[in-house]
Amino acid sequence: MAGMPCPLIVYIIIIHESMRHIKYIIYVGIAMTLLAASSCSPAKPQNPNELAVRAAKVYYDYLIAGNFEAYVDGFYRPDSIPGSYREQLIVNAKQYMGQLKDDHSGLAAVQAISAKTDTVRHVGRAFLMLCFADSTKEEIVVPMVLHDGNWYLK
Numbered sequence: 001m002a003g004m005p006c007p008l009i010v011y012i013i014i015i016h017e018s019m020r021h022i023k024y025i026i027y028v029g030i031a032m033t034l035l036a037a038s039s040c041s042p043a044k045p046q047n048p049n050e051l052a053v054r055a056a057k058v059y060y061d062y063l064i065a066g067n068f069e070a071y072v073d074g075f076y077r078p079d080s081i082p083g084s085y086r087e088q089l090i091v092n093a094k095q096y097m098g099q100l101k102d103d104h105s106g107l108a109a110v111q112a113i114s115a116k117t118d119t120v121r122h123v124g125r126a127f128l129m130l131c132f133a134d135s136t137k138e139e140i141v142v143p144m145v146l147h148d149g150n151w152y153l154k
Contacts, residue, residue, distance in 0.1 A: 048124070048146070053115035055151035056126035056142045060110040068093040076145040076152035104132030113139065122146040123154070 059074035072089045100107050109131040117124030124144040131137050143154035 048117045048119050049115040052117050052124040052144045052146075052151045053112040053126045053128070056115070056128055056144060056153065057110055057112040059153055060107075060128060060130075060142075063093060063097060064107050064110065066097075068097075074153050076147055076154055100132065104134045104136055106133040107131075108133045115144070117144070117146070119146070124151070 055074075059071055062068070062071040062074065068090045071093050072086060075089075097107065107130060111129040111131060113127040113129055115124050115126040122145060124146070126142040126144050127139060128142055129137055129139050144151050145154045146152075
């Protein structure tokens, strides 16, 4: 048995090779755990000014698209309103767009400019630029109310 390695050395080599695989598995497990933990970190809080002006723009985009019901539903109302009153508000929104069509050939686009919010009082003002089809523009201030985490027109 002169040329054969000692069985103890062979056993140590086998253990050493197995340990390399175990170390690899442990390192991969740690890396995956760290990756999972970092992806589960709490979401970065959003800027209330940005959220308010985006909401105002969405409601005015509803107007442009002719979705008057969604525009009317974008107003904050602490209580429910009768269906007949809601229908009157929808008719008012249609008349408003008709008036803009007569005065400026219609409302072509709305641009979000900025907003100023008071998160303690849950109110804000969104500044929008109305871009009309006749190439005129008008900056408006839209009062907003924060209720249950959503911004509504006031």
